[in-house]
Amino acid sequence: MSRAFVKEPDGLAAFEELPERLISDNPNLVTDEGLRQIEDEVARLSRAYADAQASGDRAALNVAARDLRYWTQRRATAELVPAPSDRDEVRFGARVALVRADGRRQSFRIVGEDEADPARGTLSYVSPLARALLGKGVGDTARVGGGDVEIVAIE
CATH class of the missing domain: 3.10.50.30 (Transcription elongation factor, GreA/GreB, C-terminal domain)
Structure with a gap:
């Protein structure tokens, strides 16, 4: 049979597993706001993953799973840096x-x-x-x- 007549999956459905999101080798320093953003993203993606599972949407499941792995890892490695107390020099969070x-x-x-x-x-x-x-x-x-x-x- 000619390949011209075979339906190929398109878009995200073409991937069984998406490539992982790259994680920086730098320390994962975060501000209070940054930590909240990470936690919000983990919660949002957990809901998206559950919704994709319930609906059987493989493409959405793959995306949510990949992104959830990334943000869960970022949460696990987050190093909270308190806001600088002095303004004498430029520091993280200033x-x-x-x-x-x-x-x-x-x-x-x-x-x-x-x-x-x-x-x-x-x-x-x-x-x-x-x-x-x-x-x-x-x-x-x-x-x-x-x-x-x-x-x-x-x-």
Whole structure:
């Protein structure tokens, strides 16, 4: 029989098991908010997994199972870092206001990898910008991406 007449599964149904989501080799540092986000995601995915099982939706089951394994692992390895008590230098969990060489002012909170979203003002502690800022104080500069940034506030 010609392969042209054989119905191939399409989309996610084509995979018996999806490839695992990659887990970073960096320590899984999290803020209070980041830990809550992980716990919320585990709860949401647990419900999605149960719903997919009940409905017999194999594609949804595969996605939920894979993502649940990822977030369960992230929860197990989460290292809660308390908010910094002083504002003398940039630390994990601090909000940093900076001015770029072109005059743009930006503000980022240094957070864990899973909670980082630069468009929402959060930056992973392993990002090049965060690495350049960590340990520096107000008035210090850092070289990032071919330009300098100056720290104008630490909150």
